[in-house]
Amino acid sequence: MAIHNQGTITVSNGSSIVIGDGTTWTSDMFGGQFMCAGMSEAILRVDGPGAIALGRPWAGDVITDAAYQIEYRNDRSPLVDAIKEAMGAIAPHIKVTQ
Numbered sequence: 386m387a388i389h390n391q392g393t394i395t396v397s398n399g400s401s402i403v404i405g406d407g408t409t410w411t412s413d414m415f416g417g418q419f420m421c422a423g424m425s426e427a428i429l430r431v432d433g434p435g436a437i438a439l440g441r442p443w444a445g446d447v448i449t450d451a452a453y454q455i456e457y458r459n460d461r462s463p464l465v466d467a468i469k470e471a472m473g474a475i476a477p478h479i480k481v482t483q
Contacts, residue, residue: 387459389414393450394421396443403443405435406450416469417457422448428455430476440479 392407403419410431417428419439427440458465 387413387457389455389457390453394453395449395451396421396445397447398445399442401429401439401442402432403437403439403453405437409434410437410455413459414455414457416472417455419453419455421451421453422446428457429472429479 389410391409392405394403394405394408396403410433412431414428414437415431418425419428419437422445424443424445426443428437429440430438432438
């Protein structure tokens with residue numbers, strides 16, 4: 386299990402989009418857990434080094450320039466790759482709220 390916490394994040398209540406500042410998010414984090422302010426949500430999509438989409442809209446308060454943590458598997462096993470590929474195939478069909 387790898388942990389990433391570089392940079393800070395901003396996320397709004399009811400939005401699935403997390404914006405990072407100084408973050409270096411990669412596709413390896415897809416399917417991982419985003420954690421901030423005592424809450425945790427699955428990462429549905431990595432849109433780039435500074436944007437991710439959560440599996441559900443953020444239910445917490447608006448958070449600006451906050452510390453966060455992402456836990457994800459980076460062992461690159463064939464099973465993990467197959468799961469990530471399957472999740473990637475269905476991700477475009479899931480509604481993401483902004």
